[in-house]
Amino acid sequence: EVQLVESGGDLVQPGGSLRLSCVVSGFTISSSYMSWVRQAPGKGLEWISIIYNDGTTYYAESVKGRFTISRDNSKNTLYLQMNSLRAEDTAVYYCARDSHMPYWGQGTLVTVSS
């Protein structure tokens, strides 16, 4: 059974950092495209980053230079390192598998506030 479980969300001050994790079971992340998607409270979905099976990464302009996507194949875990956090980064963060995203985690809430 495919499962994705995010963790690491927290309340953080503006300018702070946070690392999110997405532990995967039922498939191997090193052979998949893995994305992070976020949803601000009461708002729509925003794709923010992807890591390809070959390790290539891409970012939305809104997070480029501040966020870093990575993975640990030995732990079958996806990460999102978030630096220089802003109030507008407050959202539920989801990890999802493949380009058309048939599998999603339940999300983890990041709140950026003083």
Added chain:
Amino acid sequence: DIVMTQSPDSLAVSLGERATINCKSSQSVLYSPNNKYCLAWFQQKPGQPPKLLIYWASTRESGVPDRFSGSGSGTDFTLTISSLQPEDVAVYYCQQYYGTLYTFGQGTRLEIK
């Protein structure tokens, strides 16, 4: 970036009636190697992650009821629910996965009239 624009923003349809949601991409999302469109549709209910309904513009995901269908070509795409059921109340999103930067539409809220 490819901009995805959905219409309408909200929609109220009677039970058993047809619901139609439109999505327009700012440029083509046609994947030449398989001649299919990199376009997916998701359903999201409150407090839940999105659920994939349709991919490649018209391929229904396994387990999705056949009242859901996707169509379209060029830059215009449609999600149709043929006979609205109470459990279809949700927000629906289109998403393009062409190229290196993916984008979602702004969402369409579907309610019962």
